[in-house]
Amino acid sequence: MATSSRNGGDESPHVLAVDDNLVDRKLVEMLLKNSSCRVTTAENGLRALEYLGLGDEQHNTSNENENGSKVNMIITDYCMPEMTGYELLKKIKESSNMKDIPVVIMSSENIPTRINQCLEEGAQMFMLKPLKHADVKRLRGQLMQC
Template structure:
């Protein structure tokens, strides 16, 4: 089940700005590491142990009505980081469902994998992944993602 935890960062105007990241990985150890790295960068983190749980959290499962009608209970997510290789629904399938949704199509999705397979990387990038990161996720990767997100916010 998805479990939220939070941290805050102060914005330039003195208001609290929070980058909310949905982290998806079937390996609980990897999920803990990802969560710690993101929290150390002052991100709010929600974790999901598989693609179905992530879609459930976002309200994008076929039986949910959140994606078909306006709903104030839809979570605000600024970034999704997902493992590629997961049972049931892999990261590519999750990426496609997110990019096909009206609510979350503009949310950047980063796919991670311990396998450096060019065709897999290209496939994810073509469908709309922001980045493809080789595991293990490093603090430098998190810093780069956060920097890109903050730049995108400031330029809007």
């Protein structure tokens, strides 16, 4: 297994994609992989928190998950059962280990108050679904700045 460098070199950025809709999740995964990203998917916010090591017992001390794989960006749907993308964003930003990871929120609804709320809470970007290749190119630009 390759050791992770500080996102320089040839190491592909690792993106955690969170969406309860399988079709949307697969689309995001395909677009990101076509842009040379490594992608891990989760079907809801709770699974994402588990993957990040931020489940009920917050014992993780780095922004690596239990597999030792650093996540460079999280892209999440806004509207999901059990935990919204906004709630996931808040949990990540409250974590001392994860708060610097860029979080991108996606939604099929263009609601300015919702968009502003997410950006004020620390979201890197808010994108409308369905994502297009141009959106992923913008994301890739964000990843290169990390």
